[in-house]
Amino acid sequence: MLDVRRLALLAAVVDTGSMTAAAEQLGYTASAVSQQLRRLEVEAGQPLLHRQARGVRPTEAGALLAGHARHILRRLNAAEADLAELAGLRRGTIALGVFPTVASALLPQVVSRFRRQYPDLRLDVRSTRFDELVELLENGTVGIALLWDYAWNRVDVPDISLTPLLDDPTVLVVAADHRLARKRFTTMSELAGEEWIVRAHDHPVAEVLERSCRAAGFTPKIAFQANDYQEAQAMVSVGLGVALAPRTAVRNPNPDVRVLALGTDVPARRILLAHRQDRLRAPAELAMHQLLVDVAREYQTKP
Amino acid sequence: MLDVRRLALLAAVVDTGSMTAAAEQLGYTASAVSQQLRRLEVEAGQPLLHRQARGVRPTEAGALLAGHARHILRRLNAAEADLAELAGLRRGTIALGVFPTVASALLPQVVSRFRRQYPDLRLDVRSTRFDELVELLENGTVGIALLWDYAWNRVDVPDISLTPLLDDPTVLVVAADHRLARKRFTTMSELAGEEWIVRAHDHPVAEVLERSCRAAGFTPKIAFQANDYQEAQAMVSVGLGVALAPRTAVRNPNPDVRVLALGTDVPARRILLAHRQDRLRAPAELAMHQLLVDVAREYQTKP
DNA sequence: ATGCCCGTGAAGTATTGCTTCACGCTCACA
DNA sequence: TGTGAGCGTGAAGCAATACTTCACGGGCAT
Numbered sequence: 001m002l003d004v005r006r007l008a009l010l011a012a013v014v015d016t017g018s019m020t021a022a023a024e025q026l027g028y029t030a031s032a033v034s035q036q037l038r039r040l041e042v043e044a045g046q047p048l049l050h051r052q053a054r055g056v057r058p059t060e061a062g063a064l065l066a067g068h069a070r071h072i073l074r075r076l077n078a079a080e081a082d083l084a085e086l087a088g089l090r091r092g093t094i095a096l097g098v099f100p101t102v103a104s105a106l107l108p109q110v111v112s113r114f115r116r117q118y119p120d121l122r123l124d125v126r127s128t129r130f131d132e133l134v135e136l137l138e139n140g141t142v143g144i145a146l147l148w149d150y151a152w153n154r155v156d157v158p159d160i161s162l163t164p165l166l167d168d169p170t171v172l173v174v175a176a177d178h179r180l181a182r183k184r185f186t187t188m189s190e191l192a193g194e195e196w197i198v199r200a201h202d203h204p205v206a207e208v209l210e211r212s213c214r215a216a217g218f219t220p221k222i223a224f225q226a227n228d229y230q231e232a233q234a235m236v237s238v239g240l241g242v243a244l245a246p247r248t249a250v251r252n253p254n255p256d257v258r259v260l261a262l263g264t265d266v267p268a269r270r271i272l273l274a275h276r277q278d279r280l281r282a283p284a285e286l287a288m289h290q291l292l293v294d295v296a297r298e299y300q301t302k303p
Numbered sequence: 304m305l306d307v308r309r310l311a312l313l314a315a316v317v318d319t320g321s322m323t324a325a326a327e328q329l330g331y332t333a334s335a336v337s338q339q340l341r342r343l344e345v346e347a348g349q350p351l352l353h354r355q356a357r358g359v360r361p362t363e364a365g366a367l368l369a370g371h372a373r374h375i376l377r378r379l380n381a382a383e384a385d386l387a388e389l390a391g392l393r394r395g396t397i398a399l400g401v402f403p404t405v406a407s408a409l410l411p412q413v414v415s416r417f418r419r420q421y422p423d424l425r426l427d428v429r430s431t432r433f434d435e436l437v438e439l440l441e442n443g444t445v446g447i448a449l450l451w452d453y454a455w456n457r458v459d460v461p462d463i464s465l466t467p468l469l470d471d472p473t474v475l476v477v478a479a480d481h482r483l484a485r486k487r488f489t490t491m492s493e494l495a496g497e498e499w500i501v502r503a504h505d506h507p508v509a510e511v512l513e514r515s516c517r518a519a520g521f522t523p524k525i526a527f528q529a530n531d532y533q534e535a536q537a538m539v540s541v542g543l544g545v546a547l548a549p550r551t552a553v554r555n556p557n558p559d560v561r562v563l564a565l566g567t568d569v570p571a572r573r574i575l576l577a578h579r580q581d582r583l584r585a586p587a588e589l590a591m592h593q594l595l596v597d598v599a600r601e602y603q604t605k606p
Numbered sequence: 607a608t609g610c611c612c613g614t615g616a617a618g619t620a621t622t623g624c625t626t627c628a629c630g631c632t633c634a635c636a
Numbered sequence: 637t638g639t640g641a642g643c644g645t646g647a648a649g650c651a652a653t654a655c656t657t658c659a660c661g662g663g664c665a666t
Binding site (some may be wrong): 018019020030031033034037038051053054055056 | 642643644645646
C-alpha cells in the first residue's frame with residue numbers, strides 16, 4: 001500500500017514546485033522531503049519528479065499520483081472534521097436508558113434542557129427494567145443508564161462505573177380523607193394499624209415496607225398488590241389502604257391522595273448514573289453525564 | 304493527520320466484526336491490531352469500537368471513520384492501479400526528440416512499430432537541432448533523444464547516458480549522368496577534380512569533406528552551399544557538383560542522382576540514443592528505448 | 607468443569623522517519 | 637569572473653514506533 005504521508009508530501013511538492021518550499025510548509029527539513037520522495041519513487045517503480053535547476057516538476061506518474069493524493073487528503077480532512085463535530089457536540093447521538101418512575105419525574109426536565117443546550121445532538125431514550133438496562137449498557141446500546149438501589153442491596157456490576165445522583169426518600173401515600181391527610185410528616189410507628197397497598201412481583205418497595213414495619217415493631221397487613229404506582233395511588237385514594245412509594249414516583253400525585261414525609265429511618269431509594277468504565281467516552285456521552293448530574297443536584301435542592 | 308494504515312485496520316475490523324479476523328486478513332497479529340486501534344481511538348479522542356464478548360461493533364464515530372477509510376482505500380487502490388497501468392504500458396506518454404535526417408529515414412519505421420506494439424501509449428515526437436535536443440532532454444521535456452556525432456567530436460553531456468545505435472556511413476551523391484554514376488563504390492582519391500556541394504552554416508558534413516579531401520591529398524572546390532540535403536541533391540542532379548551525405552539523409556534519393564558508397568576511411572556519422580541517467584526511468588521510456596535499439600539493429604543489417 | 611476464541615498487556619526488537627551536517631550544482635548579481 | 641544564495645542530495649546518528657512474542661483474563665460452547 002502506498003504511504004499516504006509520502007503522497008501528501010508529493011502533493012505539496014507538486015503544488016509548490018519545490019521540495020524546500022514543501023518542506024517548510026509542512027515543517028520538515030528539505031532532506032527529509034527529498035528522502036521520502038525518493039522512497040516513493042522506488043515504491044512507484046518510476047520517477048515522479050523531474051529534477052530541474054530551479055525546483056522540480058512532476059512527471060506524468062507524479063502528476064497522476066499527486067491528483068490522487070489531493071483527493072485522499074480531502075477525505076482525511078473530512079474525517080477529521082467529522083470527529084471534531086462529534087467532539088464539539090455539533091453532531092452525534094446519545095442513547096440513554098431509564099426506568100419508568102424516573103422517566104416520568106426527572107426526564108422531562110432532562111430532555112428539554114438537553115434539547116436546548118445541544119440542539120444538534122440526537123437523543124434516544126429507552127425506558128425498561130433494571131436488568132435489561134444493565135444489559136443495554138454492557139452491549140453498548142445505551143451509553144448511559146439511570147439505575148437505582150437500596151442500602152441493603154447496592155448495585156455492583158463489573159466494569160460499570162456508578163455515580164449517585166440523588167436520594168429518593170420513601171414517602172407515605174394516604175387518601176385525602178385519611179386521618180393523617182392534614183399532616184406533612186409522620187413516622188412508621190403511627191401506622192401500625194393500617195392496611196397496606198404494595199407493588200406486585202416482589203417489587204423492592206415491598207421490602208422497604210417489610211423492613212420499616214419490622215423496625216417499628218409490627219407486621220404490615222397487605223390489602224392489595226398494584227402493578228404500578230398509578231394503580232397503587234388509585235387504591236389508596238378510595239381508602240383501601242395506605243402505601244409507601246419513592247417520592248419521585250408520586251411527584252404528580254393523584255388529586256385524591258396526600259403525600260407525607262417519613263423519617264430518615266425509612267430506607268431511601270438511591271438513583272445512580274451508570275456507564276461502562278471505558279477510558280475513552282464519547283463526547284455526547286460526557287455532555288449527557290454532566291447534564292444529568294446538574295439536573296439531579298437541582299432536583300435534590302428544590303424538589 | 305489521522306494515520307491511514309490505522310484507518311484501514313479499522314475498516315477491516317468493522318467489516319469482519321472482529322479484530323482477530325481483521326488481523327488474520329491483513330497479516331498481523333491480533334495484538335498489533337488491538338494496539339493500533341487503541342491508538343486510533345486516542346487520536347480520535349473517542350471510542351471507535353464497542354468491545355463485546357464476541358468480537359467488536361463500531362461506535363458512531365467508528366462507523367463514520369470506517370466509511371471515510373473505505374473511500375480513502377478505494378482511492379489508494381486506484382492510484383496503485385494507475386501506476387500499474389503505466390508500468391504495464393497500458394497507459395502513458397513517451398516524448399522523443401529527433402533531428403531532421405533521422406526523422407525522415409528511421410522514424411516512420413519506429414512510429415509504426417511503436418503504434419502496433421503499444422497501442423495504448425501516447426507518442427510525442429519533436430524534431431529539432433542538436434543543442435535544443437540536449438536542452439529538451441535535460442529539462443525532461445523529452446525522455447529520449449536521438450543524437451549524432453563524428454569521431455573527432457564525440458558528444459559528451461554530463462548526466463546524459465548514451466547508447467550508440469548505428470553507424471551512418473558517408474556516401475557520395477552524383478548526378479545520374481555523372482561519369483561515376485554507374486559505379487556502386489568509389490574512393491576520395493577519384494574525386495580530386497570535382498566541384499562540391501556542401502551544407503551551409505558550418506554543417507559538420509563540410510568538415511567531413513574537408514578531412515576526407517585532405518587525407519586524399521587535395522582541397523575541395525566548393526560550388527554551392529545548400530540549406531538541407533534535399534536542396535543539395537537538387538544541385539547535384541543538375542550537375543553543379545557532387546556531394547557527401549550521411550546515408551540515412553539520402554535514403555530516398557532524388558531520381559536524378561545516384562548514391563555511391565565510399566571507403567571506411569571517410570568518417571561515418573554515429574547515431575546515438577540519449578537519455579538522462581536517472582536510476583529510475585518511466586516504463587514507457589524503457590519500452591521506447593528497447594524498440595529504438597531493435598529498429599536500429601535491423602536497419603543496420605539490411606539498410 | 608474444560609477447552610476455545612477473543613481481546614489485552616508488557617517487554618523487546620527492528621524498522622524507519624527525521625535531523626544535523628556537509629557537499630555539489632545552478633543561477634543571479636556584483 | 638567570481639561569489640553568494642537557493643535548491644536538491646547524501647551519510648550518519650538518534651529517537652519514535654509498529655510489530656512480534658509470550659502470557660493473561662473473560663465469556664461461550666461442548
